[in-house]
């Protein structure tokens with residue numbers, strides 16, 4: 001059976017899916033990138049392989065998205081390398097064709113995508129400040145001595161959520177310590193944090209955007225029911241969290257890859273190959289471009305970063 005793989009590789013997490021020709025998810029995996037995208041993708045492919053019958057399933061197209069999409073695209077010989085906005089929009093539309101607004105809060109960044117009749121009409125991303133993202137919530141959970149997975153349920157038990165200044169991680173941390181010292185309950189502090197995350201998102205990444213329903217909330221933070229509830233209170237409408245919300249980017253690029261298949265099937269033995277990346281400075285002109293070279297088993301397979309064709313040392 002002809003199938004397709006999508007990989008969404010971010011700085012915090014790596015997600016992958018295998019889909020069939022009807023875009024049904026046959027296998028999926030979520031794991032931590034741990035600062036090593038090449039190793040993370042090797043592990044991802046090993047895990048995906050365990051979930052399928054290799055004799056029956058052949059991969060005829062691969063798409064990559066996320067911050068390390070180019071590197072992983074080169075590594076896997078992907079036929080589609082797409083930005084996160086397109087990938088998330090395509091993936092979400094395949095499951096929710098009438099979606100008008102996508103809230104996405106990941107490990108280190110957040111984005112908003114507005115759609116009309118299945119087309120992206122506006123978007124915004126926040127990659128500069130970690131306040132309100134998954135890594136911010138994880139560090140606050142650690143400070144409070146609770147598992148971040150329990151944040152949502154604890155927040156729902158709050159009687160009087162306190163206000164936390166979450167505009168910036170430094171302010172939020174000092175405000176949180178202050179609230180702990182003056183005796184607020186953990187439940188009220190955590191509910192306050194969830195509310196601040198939603199408000200911070202709407203006032204920054206969502207600033208000036210006209211939010212229309214259906215609204216789908218995805219990314220790692222969408223698993224936090226406290227933040228979902230806070231969003232619903234802020235915008236006054238239902239916020240939908242899909243159980244596959246964390247896979248939307250991977251699903252989107254897998255669907256895009258299915259539209260432009262390879263001329264030969266993907267070989268899973270790629271997990272045994274060695275890959276390395278190296279930055280080389282071009283000195284042919286004063287621009288001194290840093291050219292990133294990707295080698296597979298010592299052989300150069302891709303390179304990018306040059307601002308002109310003269311400095312190209314390898315071209316696909």
Ligand code: SF4
Pocket residue numbers: 282283284285286287288289306307308309310311312
């Ligand atoms: S790649 Fe081109 S622009 Fe960049 S340093 Fe080399 S010659 Fe200059």
